[in-house]
Amino acid sequence: MDLWSLEPVALPAELEALRTNVRAFLAGELAAGRIASRCDQWLGGWDPGFSRRLGERGWIGMAFPERYGGSAAGALARFVLTEELLAAGAPVAAHWIADRQTGPGLLRFGTEEQKQAFLPRIARGECFFAAAMSEPDTGSDLASVRARGTRADGGWRLSGTKVWTSGAHRAHAMIVLARTEPRTADRHAGLTQFIVELPDPAVRIRPILLLTGEHHFNEVVLDDVFVPDARVLGEPGSGWHQVTGELAMERSGPERILSTFPLLAAAMDDLAERGDQAGAARVGTLVARLWALRQASLAVAGRLDAGAAPAVEAAAIKDLGTRFESVVTDTVRLLSRVVPDPGSDRRLPRLLAESILHGPGFTLRGGTNEILRGVVAKELGVR
Amino acid sequence: MNETIAALVATVRDACAERSGTGAVTACADGGWNAGLWAALEQIGITTVAVPEEQGGSGGDITAAVAVLEVLGEYSAGVPLAETALLAGWLIATCGAAVPSGPMTAAIAGPGLRTRREDGGLSVRGTIARVPWARHAHRLTVLDNDQVIVLERGGFTLTRGTNLAGEPRDDLHVDAVVPASQVHGLPAGSPVSVQAFRSRAALARAGLMAGAARRALELSVAYAGEREQFGRPIGRFQAVQQHLAAMAGEVLLAKVAVESAALAFAPRGDADLAVAAAKVVAGETAGVVASLAHQIHGAIGFTEEHALRHSTTRLWAWRDESGNEDAWSEILGRRAVSAGTGGLWPLLTRTR
Numbered sequence: 019m020d021l022w023s024l025e026p027v028a029l030p031a032e033l034e035a036l037r038t039n040v041r042a043f044l045a046g047e048l049a050a051g052r053i054a055s056r057c058d059q060w061l062g063g064w065d066p067g068f069s070r071r072l073g074e075r076g077w078i079g080m081a082f083p084e085r086y087g088g089s090a091a092g093a094l095a096r097f098v099l100t101e102e103l104l105a106a107g108a109p110v111a112a113h114w115i116a117d118r119q120t121g122p123g124l125l126r127f128g129t130e131e132q133k134q135a136f137l138p139r140i141a142r143g144e145c146f147f148a149a150a151m152s153e154p155d156t157g158s159d160l161a162s163v164r165a166r167g168t169r170a171d172g173g174w175r176l177s178g179t180k181v182w183t184s185g186a187h188r189a190h191a192m193i194v195l196a197r198t199e200p201r202t203a204d205r206h207a208g209l210t211q212f213i214v215e216l217p218d219p220a221v222r223i224r225p226i227l228l229l230t231g232e233h234h235f236n237e238v239v240l241d242d243v244f245v246p247d248a249r250v251l252g253e254p255g256s257g258w259h260q261v262t263g264e265l266a267m268e269r270s271g272p273e274r275i276l277s278t279f280p281l282l283a284a285a286m287d288d289l290a291e292r293g294d295q296a297g298a299a300r301v302g303t304l305v306a307r308l309w310a311l312r313q314a315s316l317a318v319a320g321r322l323d324a325g326a327a328p329a330v331e332a333a334a335i336k337d338l339g340t341r342f343e344s345v346v347t348d349t350v351r352l353l354s355r356v357v358p359d360p361g362s363d364r365r366l367p368r369l370l371a372e373s374i375l376h377g378p379g380f381t382l383r384g385g386t387n388e389i390l391r392g393v394v395a396k397e398l399g400v401r
Numbered sequence: 402m403n404e405t406i407a408a409l410v411a412t413v414r415d416a417c418a419e420r421s422g423t424g425a426v427t428a429c430a431d432g433g434w435n436a437g438l439w440a441a442l443e444q445i446g447i448t449t450v451a452v453p454e455e456q457g458g459s460g461g462d463i464t465a466a467v468a469v470l471e472v473l474g475e476y477s478a479g480v481p482l483a484e485t486a487l488l489a490g491w492l493i494a495t496c497g498a499a500v501p502s503g504p505m506t507a508a509i510a511g512p513g514l515r516t517r518r519e520d521g522g523l524s525v526r527g528t529i530a531r532v533p534w535a536r537h538a539h540r541l542t543v544l545d546n547d548q549v550i551v552l553e554r555g556g557f558t559l560t561r562g563t564n565l566a567g568e569p570r571d572d573l574h575v576d577a578v579v580p581a582s583q584v585h586g587l588p589a590g591s592p593v594s595v596q597a598f599r600s601r602a603a604l605a606r607a608g609l610m611a612g613a614a615r616r617a618l619e620l621s622v623a624y625a626g627e628r629e630q631f632g633r634p635i636g637r638f639q640a641v642q643q644h645l646a647a648m649a650g651e652v653l654l655a656k657v658a659v660e661s662a663a664l665a666f667a668p669r670g671d672a673d674l675a676v677a678a679a680k681v682v683a684g685e686t687a688g689v690v691a692s693l694a695h696q697i698h699g700a701i702g703f704t705e706e707h708a709l710r711h712s713t714t715r716l717w718a719w720r721d722e723s724g725n726e727d728a729w730s731e732i733l734g735r736r737a738v739s740a741g742t743g744g745l746w747p748l749l750t751r752t753r
Contacts, residue, residue: 314654
């Protein structure tokens with residue numbers, strides 16, 4: 019089984035310098051009060067100013083080639099940067115999708131004109147993307163999308179409804195997955211990805227608020243939106259292949275284990291203050307698992323760096339990682355005996371509230387855990 | 402895995418596969434002792450893997466040793482490679498002495514053992530509990546403060562005991578004067594300590610567990626494909642598929658954890674933290690995997706007739722040896738809490 023060829027990687031020593039720089043920068047941002055440490059900030063922490071400051075330092079699009087404004091530093095450097103940002107609870111949501119999946123997607127499938135039009139702006143932290151894949155009644159069954167793209171003079175016309183599009187109300191563009199050929203027995207055929215620049219009068223965006231009342235998700239109605247040929251991403255009809263490549267990228271990152279890390283870290287001082295020895299032992303179990311999950315996530319990054327596509331490994335680790343994120347919430351909740359309070363100016367009650375209210379999303383986004391285990395079962399040959 | 406280790410692993414795998422009847426290479430003599438496999442491993446030249454060649458060892462490093470242990474765990478192999486190479490060989494070589502051939506085992510001198518200098522050597526009296534493979538070892542090495550005592554086979558008697566898998570875990574009774582030539586002082590600044598011994602022993606068990614967990618998964622996948630219920634193989638049921646996938650995730654995590662812990666023995670690493678984490682995770686994996694494997698196998702799985710027991714009884718035994726999940730969690734937790742809110746992340750990333 020190919021799964022077992024996943025091996026740990028030792029980070030090259032030169033990345034320690036990057037880690038040190040990022041840590042110092044984040045300490046400065048936190049100390050100056052320009053950012054605050056929160057849980058699940060890759061979904062919820064939309065801060066264009068912070069994104070631009072990262073862009074100025076070359077910390078967006080690290081895996082892009084230099085001619086498109088990146089630093090060509092590779093997947094492992096990006097891993098180090100990303101885990102430092104997440105561990106600090108920094109607000110990275112604004113550029114998240116553009117950096118993680120749109121950029122690499124454009125690099126692989128985009129035209130030269132598209133690359134030049136978007137990648138340097140993404141890398142500067144000036145162009146944010148939303149991913150418009152899911153639809154009402156699709157969820158993890160992505161192949162069932164019904165949004166249609168029909169041929170028009172010089173381009174395409176898109177109609178349909180998308181849901182769960184993070185940040186569509188603030189993004190500069192979104193990637194829309196639509197059906198461009200009649201559905202056949204091959205459900206994965208005939209899908210196409212389009213770049214829709216925003217705002218567009220034919221795109222209606224309605225908020226879908228989270229349990230916290232925060233506005234990240236949207237319902238997006240495409241009402242005969244015109245997309246010129248120059249904004250088709252990749253080959254018409256090969257959208258499924260392109261999107262699943264994106265998902266492998268999306269599932270494998272440290273964001274799948276660190277959403278609640280700021281809460282876990284905050285619990286340390288609390289336990290120390292209360293001298294809770296039994297609590298320390300329970301925290302040790304979490305530390306062990308987090309350490310191992312990080313090694314596994316890093317191993318997947320190592321594979322990506324080597325040009326492989328470890329989709330099944332990524333699925334297995336996302337399943338484990340996202341379940342761990344919620345175990346952190348529960349363990350800290352029980353140990354600290356703090357009452358969660360989203361409005362508290364004290365750190366622990368606020369982080370706990372954020373973790374609980376964002377919690378249901380951890381095991382859904384990017385494919386439910388049941389779907390991910392289906393991917394693994396297929397690899398095992400029983401499905 | 403570099404090419405040398407990959408070739409080594411392939412050779413060990415062949416040696417195990419050649420001798421495995423029921424998917425395990427244990428079904429030999431007393432306590433599962435497999436003299437034939439041990440001879441084959443000596444011939445391959447890996448019984449003192451990770452001990453420098455200048456000291457008479459097989460060479461290679463801890464990553465090679467862990468890779469080999471994973472294979473031995475997979476085959477439930479009845480040989481004391483962990484004890485011989487990672488513990489006894491390491492102790493003797495660190496003292497600058499030549500490492501002898503033959504199977505060995507190792508222990509820490511506990512409160513039950515008293516030593517006293519005498520004319521002609523060291524008087525050693527007392528008992529050491531649950532020494533792995535003692536009845537089959539040619540020599541026992543004992544770490545006693547700043548010295549390493551090498552006891553020859555005739556120098557002790559034993560009370561036989563076993564772990565859950567029937568592997569020998571014997572109590573040793575020593576009443577001997579060990580000649581000075583068999584008592585080695587640890588050099589100043591040596592890496593040997595009780596903590597380092599425990600870490601190595603724990604890593605070895607974790608490596609074996611990663612292998613055994615993989616075998617339990619493979620047996621379960623195979624069984625799910627052939628066992629029919631309600632007119633189709635049980636592997637066609639989503640619930641069973643979900644169990645198998647959950648097992649695979651755990652096995653993958655344990656494998657990466659033990660191999661990462663082996664890497665942490667490199668100069669920049671924090672091996673103590675890494676091994677503690679790997680042993681906790683391997684222990685958790687052992688529990689989950691053994692439980693799901695038995696669930697999938699139904700009643701046949703917990704009989705003597707089926708090979709699954711070779712793997713699961715070892716998983717249950719090894720997770721409690723060399724420190725269970727709670728013992729190592731406590732150590733990790735103390736380090737985490739004393740690192741504090743600002744120090745937890747640097748602690749986690751300091752290994753690499």
